[in-house]
Amino acid sequence: MTHKLVLDLIAQARRQEAQQGLFSQAMAARLAEVQLVADITHADPVSCLVRFVEDYVELAPQLLECIQTSAAKIGRAALFSPFLDAAYGAFSRPSILLARFDGLDALLVKAYLCHRLMEEMHENNRSIRNANLVNSGAAHANILAHHLIGEPFANELDNATLITVHQLMSSPAYYDLNLAKFAEEIRDAAGEVMRHRLETLLTRNQIVFRFSYPGSLS
Incomplete structure:
Protein backbone atom coordinates (compact mmCIF):
# COMPACT_ATOMS: atom_id res chain seq x y z
CA MET A 1 0.00 0.00 0.00
CA THR A 2 1.47 3.33 -1.08
CA HIS A 3 0.49 6.94 -0.57
CA LYS A 4 -0.25 7.25 -4.30
CA LEU A 5 -2.60 4.27 -4.18
CA VAL A 6 -4.55 5.82 -1.29
CA LEU A 7 -4.77 9.10 -3.23
CA ASP A 8 -6.11 7.12 -6.20
CA LEU A 9 -8.70 5.51 -3.93
CA ILE A 10 -9.73 8.93 -2.61
CA ALA A 11 -10.03 10.30 -6.16
CA GLN A 12 -12.17 7.32 -7.12
CA ALA A 13 -14.34 7.78 -4.03
CA ARG A 14 -14.73 11.51 -4.82
CA ARG A 15 -15.95 10.70 -8.32
CA GLN A 16 -18.41 8.22 -6.89
CA GLU A 17 -19.57 10.76 -4.32
CA ALA A 18 -20.05 13.43 -7.02
CA GLN A 19 -22.35 11.05 -8.86
CA GLN A 20 -24.27 9.63 -5.91
CA GLY A 21 -23.85 11.96 -2.91
CA LEU A 22 -24.37 9.08 -0.49
CA PHE A 23 -21.51 9.98 1.86
CA SER A 24 -22.68 13.59 2.16
CA GLN A 25 -26.12 12.27 3.06
CA ALA A 26 -24.56 10.07 5.71
CA MET A 27 -22.60 13.03 7.13
CA ALA A 28 -25.77 15.13 7.21
CA ALA A 29 -27.45 12.37 9.20
CA ARG A 30 -24.53 12.36 11.66
CA LEU A 31 -24.37 16.13 12.04
CA ALA A 32 -26.45 16.37 15.22
CA GLU A 33 -24.28 13.77 16.92
CA VAL A 34 -21.08 15.47 15.75
CA GLN A 35 -22.24 18.78 17.19
CA LEU A 36 -22.25 17.18 20.64
CA VAL A 37 -18.45 17.03 20.54
CA ALA A 38 -17.45 19.77 18.10
CA ASP A 39 -18.53 23.11 16.63
CA ILE A 40 -18.30 23.62 12.87
CA THR A 41 -17.78 27.28 12.08
CA HIS A 42 -18.41 27.05 8.32
CA ALA A 43 -21.79 27.80 6.76
CA ASP A 44 -21.77 24.37 5.11
CA PRO A 45 -20.87 21.93 7.92
CA VAL A 46 -21.46 18.82 5.82
CA SER A 47 -18.81 19.85 3.28
CA CYS A 48 -16.41 20.47 6.18
CA LEU A 49 -16.97 16.94 7.45
CA VAL A 50 -16.39 15.49 3.99
CA ARG A 51 -13.13 17.44 3.63
CA PHE A 52 -12.07 16.33 7.11
CA VAL A 53 -12.58 12.70 6.13
CA GLU A 54 -10.59 13.14 2.92
CA ASP A 55 -7.70 14.73 4.87
CA TYR A 56 -7.95 12.07 7.61
CA VAL A 57 -7.70 9.27 5.05
CA GLU A 58 -4.82 10.90 3.15
CA LEU A 59 -2.80 11.40 6.33
CA ALA A 60 -2.92 7.71 7.28
CA PRO A 61 -0.34 6.41 4.76
CA GLN A 62 1.77 9.55 5.21
CA LEU A 63 1.93 8.87 8.95
CA LEU A 64 2.92 5.25 8.33
CA GLU A 65 5.62 6.30 5.89
CA CYS A 66 7.05 8.75 8.43
CA ILE A 67 7.14 6.06 11.14
CA GLN A 68 8.66 3.51 8.77
CA THR A 69 11.43 5.89 7.67
CA SER A 70 12.25 6.96 11.23
CA ALA A 71 12.37 3.36 12.50
CA ALA A 72 14.71 2.34 9.67
CA LYS A 73 17.10 5.23 10.37
CA ILE A 74 17.66 4.09 13.96
CA GLY A 75 17.85 0.39 13.11
CA ARG A 76 14.45 -0.44 14.63
CA ALA A 77 12.61 -1.48 11.47
CA ALA A 78 11.98 -5.00 12.79
CA LEU A 79 10.40 -3.68 15.99
CA PHE A 80 7.90 -1.45 14.22
CA SER A 81 7.25 -3.78 11.30
CA PRO A 82 4.32 -5.65 12.96
CA PHE A 83 2.56 -2.37 13.75
CA LEU A 84 3.08 -1.05 10.24
CA ASP A 85 2.00 -4.31 8.61
CA ALA A 86 -1.20 -4.32 10.66
CA ALA A 87 -1.90 -0.66 9.86
CA TYR A 88 -1.21 -1.03 6.13
CA GLY A 89 -3.35 -4.14 6.23
CA ALA A 90 -6.35 -2.04 7.22
CA PHE A 91 -6.20 -0.69 3.66
CA SER A 92 -4.78 -3.61 1.70
CA ARG A 93 -6.35 -6.55 3.58
CA PRO A 94 -9.64 -5.19 4.95
CA SER A 95 -11.73 -7.38 7.21
CA ILE A 96 -14.87 -9.03 5.87
CA LEU A 97 -16.71 -6.74 8.30
CA LEU A 98 -16.03 -3.90 5.84
CA ALA A 99 -17.67 -5.65 2.90
CA ARG A 100 -20.83 -3.56 3.31
CA PHE A 101 -18.91 -0.27 3.12
CA ASP A 102 -18.00 1.54 -0.07
CA GLY A 103 -16.37 4.77 -1.28
CA LEU A 104 -15.44 7.39 1.30
CA ASP A 105 -17.39 5.44 3.92
CA ALA A 106 -15.04 2.47 3.53
CA LEU A 107 -11.92 4.67 3.44
CA LEU A 108 -12.98 6.39 6.68
CA VAL A 109 -13.25 3.06 8.49
CA LYS A 110 -9.90 1.84 7.13
CA ALA A 111 -8.16 5.08 8.05
CA TYR A 112 -9.71 4.99 11.52
CA LEU A 113 -8.28 1.52 12.13
CA CYS A 114 -4.89 2.76 10.96
CA HIS A 115 -4.88 5.94 13.07
CA ARG A 116 -6.15 4.13 16.16
CA ASN A 125 5.50 2.93 25.21
CA ARG A 126 6.72 5.19 28.01
CA SER A 127 9.50 6.98 26.09
CA ILE A 128 7.38 7.62 22.97
CA ARG A 129 4.45 8.87 25.03
CA ASN A 130 6.63 11.11 27.22
CA ALA A 131 8.12 12.69 24.10
CA ASN A 132 4.72 14.31 23.38
CA LEU A 133 5.04 13.64 19.67
CA VAL A 134 1.44 14.64 19.08
CA ASN A 135 -0.94 16.85 21.00
CA SER A 136 -4.63 16.39 21.73
CA GLY A 137 -5.52 17.38 18.16
CA ALA A 138 -4.77 13.89 16.85
CA ALA A 139 -6.83 12.23 19.59
CA HIS A 140 -9.71 14.63 18.92
CA ALA A 141 -9.58 13.77 15.22
CA ASN A 142 -9.93 10.10 16.12
CA ILE A 143 -12.86 10.86 18.42
CA LEU A 144 -14.58 12.78 15.64
CA ALA A 145 -13.95 9.92 13.21
CA HIS A 146 -15.44 7.57 15.81
CA HIS A 147 -18.64 9.64 15.85
CA LEU A 148 -18.78 9.83 12.06
CA ILE A 149 -18.54 6.05 11.81
CA GLY A 150 -21.20 5.67 14.47
CA GLU A 151 -21.80 3.28 17.29
CA PRO A 152 -21.86 0.39 17.97
CA PHE A 153 -19.62 -0.35 14.97
CA ALA A 154 -16.96 2.19 15.98
CA ASN A 155 -16.75 0.50 19.38
CA GLU A 156 -16.22 -2.83 17.64
CA LEU A 157 -13.35 -1.28 15.69
CA ASP A 158 -11.81 0.03 18.91
CA ASN A 159 -12.02 -3.44 20.47
CA ALA A 160 -10.42 -4.96 17.37
CA THR A 161 -7.59 -2.44 17.64
CA LEU A 162 -6.95 -3.28 21.28
CA ILE A 163 -6.87 -7.00 20.48
CA THR A 164 -4.38 -6.38 17.67
CA VAL A 165 -2.16 -4.25 19.93
CA HIS A 166 -2.25 -6.92 22.63
CA GLN A 167 -1.17 -9.55 20.10
CA LEU A 168 1.67 -7.36 18.83
CA MET A 169 2.88 -6.55 22.33
CA SER A 170 3.31 -10.10 23.54
CA SER A 171 5.78 -8.85 26.15
CA PRO A 172 5.03 -6.11 28.71
CA ALA A 173 8.66 -5.06 28.27
CA TYR A 174 7.55 -2.98 25.26
CA TYR A 175 6.17 -0.32 27.59
CA ASP A 176 9.58 0.27 29.21
CA LEU A 177 11.63 -0.16 26.05
CA ASN A 178 13.81 2.92 25.50
CA LEU A 179 12.72 4.36 22.15
CA ALA A 180 13.91 7.90 22.77
CA LYS A 181 16.03 7.81 19.60
CA PHE A 182 12.93 6.96 17.60
CA ALA A 183 11.10 9.91 19.15
CA GLU A 184 14.02 12.18 18.28
CA GLU A 185 14.06 10.94 14.69
CA ILE A 186 10.34 11.62 14.31
CA ARG A 187 11.07 15.23 15.21
CA ASP A 188 13.09 15.85 12.06
CA ALA A 189 11.82 18.32 9.45
CA ALA A 190 9.46 15.82 7.76
CA GLY A 191 8.23 14.63 11.13
CA GLU A 192 7.44 18.16 12.26
CA VAL A 193 5.44 18.80 9.10
CA MET A 194 3.51 15.58 9.68
CA ARG A 195 2.85 16.43 13.32
CA HIS A 196 1.55 19.87 12.35
CA ARG A 197 -0.78 18.45 9.70
CA LEU A 198 -2.13 15.87 12.15
CA GLU A 199 -2.54 18.32 15.02
CA THR A 200 -4.35 20.92 12.86
CA LEU A 201 -6.58 18.43 11.07
CA LEU A 202 -9.72 19.76 12.73
CA THR A 203 -8.97 23.47 12.65
CA ARG A 204 -7.98 23.36 8.96
CA ASN A 205 -11.49 22.15 8.27
CA GLN A 206 -13.09 24.76 10.54
CA ILE A 207 -14.00 22.22 13.20
CA VAL A 208 -13.47 23.18 16.84
CA PHE A 209 -13.44 20.34 19.34
CA ARG A 210 -15.21 20.88 22.64
CA PHE A 211 -13.14 20.05 25.70
CA SER A 212 -16.21 19.00 27.64
CA TYR A 213 -19.24 17.30 26.20
CA PRO A 214 -21.97 14.88 27.36
CA GLY A 215 -20.45 11.49 28.10
CA SER A 216 -16.86 12.75 28.26
CA LEU A 217 -14.40 11.63 30.91
CA SER A 218 -13.35 15.19 31.76
Missing part, protein backbone atom coordinates in the same frame (compact mmCIF):
# COMPACT_ATOMS: atom_id res chain seq x y z
CA LEU A 117 -3.48 1.47 15.88
CA MET A 118 -0.78 4.13 15.67
CA GLU A 119 -2.36 5.96 18.62
CA GLU A 120 -2.16 2.81 20.74
CA MET A 121 1.44 2.22 19.67
CA HIS A 122 2.22 5.76 20.83
CA GLU A 123 0.42 5.38 24.15
CA ASN A 124 1.84 1.97 25.08
Whole structure:
Protein backbone atom coordinates (compact mmCIF):
# COMPACT_ATOMS: atom_id res chain seq x y z
CA MET A 1 0.00 0.00 0.00
CA THR A 2 1.47 3.33 -1.08
CA HIS A 3 0.49 6.94 -0.57
CA LYS A 4 -0.25 7.25 -4.30
CA LEU A 5 -2.60 4.27 -4.18
CA VAL A 6 -4.55 5.82 -1.29
CA LEU A 7 -4.77 9.10 -3.23
CA ASP A 8 -6.11 7.12 -6.20
CA LEU A 9 -8.70 5.51 -3.93
CA ILE A 10 -9.73 8.93 -2.61
CA ALA A 11 -10.03 10.30 -6.16
CA GLN A 12 -12.17 7.32 -7.12
CA ALA A 13 -14.34 7.78 -4.03
CA ARG A 14 -14.73 11.51 -4.82
CA ARG A 15 -15.95 10.70 -8.32
CA GLN A 16 -18.41 8.22 -6.89
CA GLU A 17 -19.57 10.76 -4.32
CA ALA A 18 -20.05 13.43 -7.02
CA GLN A 19 -22.35 11.05 -8.86
CA GLN A 20 -24.27 9.63 -5.91
CA GLY A 21 -23.85 11.96 -2.91
CA LEU A 22 -24.37 9.08 -0.49
CA PHE A 23 -21.51 9.98 1.86
CA SER A 24 -22.68 13.59 2.16
CA GLN A 25 -26.12 12.27 3.06
CA ALA A 26 -24.56 10.07 5.71
CA MET A 27 -22.60 13.03 7.13
CA ALA A 28 -25.77 15.13 7.21
CA ALA A 29 -27.45 12.37 9.20
CA ARG A 30 -24.53 12.36 11.66
CA LEU A 31 -24.37 16.13 12.04
CA ALA A 32 -26.45 16.37 15.22
CA GLU A 33 -24.28 13.77 16.92
CA VAL A 34 -21.08 15.47 15.75
CA GLN A 35 -22.24 18.78 17.19
CA LEU A 36 -22.25 17.18 20.64
CA VAL A 37 -18.45 17.03 20.54
CA ALA A 38 -17.45 19.77 18.10
CA ASP A 39 -18.53 23.11 16.63
CA ILE A 40 -18.30 23.62 12.87
CA THR A 41 -17.78 27.28 12.08
CA HIS A 42 -18.41 27.05 8.32
CA ALA A 43 -21.79 27.80 6.76
CA ASP A 44 -21.77 24.37 5.11
CA PRO A 45 -20.87 21.93 7.92
CA VAL A 46 -21.46 18.82 5.82
CA SER A 47 -18.81 19.85 3.28
CA CYS A 48 -16.41 20.47 6.18
CA LEU A 49 -16.97 16.94 7.45
CA VAL A 50 -16.39 15.49 3.99
CA ARG A 51 -13.13 17.44 3.63
CA PHE A 52 -12.07 16.33 7.11
CA VAL A 53 -12.58 12.70 6.13
CA GLU A 54 -10.59 13.14 2.92
CA ASP A 55 -7.70 14.73 4.87
CA TYR A 56 -7.95 12.07 7.61
CA VAL A 57 -7.70 9.27 5.05
CA GLU A 58 -4.82 10.90 3.15
CA LEU A 59 -2.80 11.40 6.33
CA ALA A 60 -2.92 7.71 7.28
CA PRO A 61 -0.34 6.41 4.76
CA GLN A 62 1.77 9.55 5.21
CA LEU A 63 1.93 8.87 8.95
CA LEU A 64 2.92 5.25 8.33
CA GLU A 65 5.62 6.30 5.89
CA CYS A 66 7.05 8.75 8.43
CA ILE A 67 7.14 6.06 11.14
CA GLN A 68 8.66 3.51 8.77
CA THR A 69 11.43 5.89 7.67
CA SER A 70 12.25 6.96 11.23
CA ALA A 71 12.37 3.36 12.50
CA ALA A 72 14.71 2.34 9.67
CA LYS A 73 17.10 5.23 10.37
CA ILE A 74 17.66 4.09 13.96
CA GLY A 75 17.85 0.39 13.11
CA ARG A 76 14.45 -0.44 14.63
CA ALA A 77 12.61 -1.48 11.47
CA ALA A 78 11.98 -5.00 12.79
CA LEU A 79 10.40 -3.68 15.99
CA PHE A 80 7.90 -1.45 14.22
CA SER A 81 7.25 -3.78 11.30
CA PRO A 82 4.32 -5.65 12.96
CA PHE A 83 2.56 -2.37 13.75
CA LEU A 84 3.08 -1.05 10.24
CA ASP A 85 2.00 -4.31 8.61
CA ALA A 86 -1.20 -4.32 10.66
CA ALA A 87 -1.90 -0.66 9.86
CA TYR A 88 -1.21 -1.03 6.13
CA GLY A 89 -3.35 -4.14 6.23
CA ALA A 90 -6.35 -2.04 7.22
CA PHE A 91 -6.20 -0.69 3.66
CA SER A 92 -4.78 -3.61 1.70
CA ARG A 93 -6.35 -6.55 3.58
CA PRO A 94 -9.64 -5.19 4.95
CA SER A 95 -11.73 -7.38 7.21
CA ILE A 96 -14.87 -9.03 5.87
CA LEU A 97 -16.71 -6.74 8.30
CA LEU A 98 -16.03 -3.90 5.84
CA ALA A 99 -17.67 -5.65 2.90
CA ARG A 100 -20.83 -3.56 3.31
CA PHE A 101 -18.91 -0.27 3.12
CA ASP A 102 -18.00 1.54 -0.07
CA GLY A 103 -16.37 4.77 -1.28
CA LEU A 104 -15.44 7.39 1.30
CA ASP A 105 -17.39 5.44 3.92
CA ALA A 106 -15.04 2.47 3.53
CA LEU A 107 -11.92 4.67 3.44
CA LEU A 108 -12.98 6.39 6.68
CA VAL A 109 -13.25 3.06 8.49
CA LYS A 110 -9.90 1.84 7.13
CA ALA A 111 -8.16 5.08 8.05
CA TYR A 112 -9.71 4.99 11.52
CA LEU A 113 -8.28 1.52 12.13
CA CYS A 114 -4.89 2.76 10.96
CA HIS A 115 -4.88 5.94 13.07
CA ARG A 116 -6.15 4.13 16.16
CA LEU A 117 -3.48 1.47 15.88
CA MET A 118 -0.78 4.13 15.67
CA GLU A 119 -2.36 5.96 18.62
CA GLU A 120 -2.16 2.81 20.74
CA MET A 121 1.44 2.22 19.67
CA HIS A 122 2.22 5.76 20.83
CA GLU A 123 0.42 5.38 24.15
CA ASN A 124 1.84 1.97 25.08
CA ASN A 125 5.50 2.93 25.21
CA ARG A 126 6.72 5.19 28.01
CA SER A 127 9.50 6.98 26.09
CA ILE A 128 7.38 7.62 22.97
CA ARG A 129 4.45 8.87 25.03
CA ASN A 130 6.63 11.11 27.22
CA ALA A 131 8.12 12.69 24.10
CA ASN A 132 4.72 14.31 23.38
CA LEU A 133 5.04 13.64 19.67
CA VAL A 134 1.44 14.64 19.08
CA ASN A 135 -0.94 16.85 21.00
CA SER A 136 -4.63 16.39 21.73
CA GLY A 137 -5.52 17.38 18.16
CA ALA A 138 -4.77 13.89 16.85
CA ALA A 139 -6.83 12.23 19.59
CA HIS A 140 -9.71 14.63 18.92
CA ALA A 141 -9.58 13.77 15.22
CA ASN A 142 -9.93 10.10 16.12
CA ILE A 143 -12.86 10.86 18.42
CA LEU A 144 -14.58 12.78 15.64
CA ALA A 145 -13.95 9.92 13.21
CA HIS A 146 -15.44 7.57 15.81
CA HIS A 147 -18.64 9.64 15.85
CA LEU A 148 -18.78 9.83 12.06
CA ILE A 149 -18.54 6.05 11.81
CA GLY A 150 -21.20 5.67 14.47
CA GLU A 151 -21.80 3.28 17.29
CA PRO A 152 -21.86 0.39 17.97
CA PHE A 153 -19.62 -0.35 14.97
CA ALA A 154 -16.96 2.19 15.98
CA ASN A 155 -16.75 0.50 19.38
CA GLU A 156 -16.22 -2.83 17.64
CA LEU A 157 -13.35 -1.28 15.69
CA ASP A 158 -11.81 0.03 18.91
CA ASN A 159 -12.02 -3.44 20.47
CA ALA A 160 -10.42 -4.96 17.37
CA THR A 161 -7.59 -2.44 17.64
CA LEU A 162 -6.95 -3.28 21.28
CA ILE A 163 -6.87 -7.00 20.48
CA THR A 164 -4.38 -6.38 17.67
CA VAL A 165 -2.16 -4.25 19.93
CA HIS A 166 -2.25 -6.92 22.63
CA GLN A 167 -1.17 -9.55 20.10
CA LEU A 168 1.67 -7.36 18.83
CA MET A 169 2.88 -6.55 22.33
CA SER A 170 3.31 -10.10 23.54
CA SER A 171 5.78 -8.85 26.15
CA PRO A 172 5.03 -6.11 28.71
CA ALA A 173 8.66 -5.06 28.27
CA TYR A 174 7.55 -2.98 25.26
CA TYR A 175 6.17 -0.32 27.59
CA ASP A 176 9.58 0.27 29.21
CA LEU A 177 11.63 -0.16 26.05
CA ASN A 178 13.81 2.92 25.50
CA LEU A 179 12.72 4.36 22.15
CA ALA A 180 13.91 7.90 22.77
CA LYS A 181 16.03 7.81 19.60
CA PHE A 182 12.93 6.96 17.60
CA ALA A 183 11.10 9.91 19.15
CA GLU A 184 14.02 12.18 18.28
CA GLU A 185 14.06 10.94 14.69
CA ILE A 186 10.34 11.62 14.31
CA ARG A 187 11.07 15.23 15.21
CA ASP A 188 13.09 15.85 12.06
CA ALA A 189 11.82 18.32 9.45
CA ALA A 190 9.46 15.82 7.76
CA GLY A 191 8.23 14.63 11.13
CA GLU A 192 7.44 18.16 12.26
CA VAL A 193 5.44 18.80 9.10
CA MET A 194 3.51 15.58 9.68
CA ARG A 195 2.85 16.43 13.32
CA HIS A 196 1.55 19.87 12.35
CA ARG A 197 -0.78 18.45 9.70
CA LEU A 198 -2.13 15.87 12.15
CA GLU A 199 -2.54 18.32 15.02
CA THR A 200 -4.35 20.92 12.86
CA LEU A 201 -6.58 18.43 11.07
CA LEU A 202 -9.72 19.76 12.73
CA THR A 203 -8.97 23.47 12.65
CA ARG A 204 -7.98 23.36 8.96
CA ASN A 205 -11.49 22.15 8.27
CA GLN A 206 -13.09 24.76 10.54
CA ILE A 207 -14.00 22.22 13.20
CA VAL A 208 -13.47 23.18 16.84
CA PHE A 209 -13.44 20.34 19.34
CA ARG A 210 -15.21 20.88 22.64
CA PHE A 211 -13.14 20.05 25.70
CA SER A 212 -16.21 19.00 27.64
CA TYR A 213 -19.24 17.30 26.20
CA PRO A 214 -21.97 14.88 27.36
CA GLY A 215 -20.45 11.49 28.10
CA SER A 216 -16.86 12.75 28.26
CA LEU A 217 -14.40 11.63 30.91
CA SER A 218 -13.35 15.19 31.76
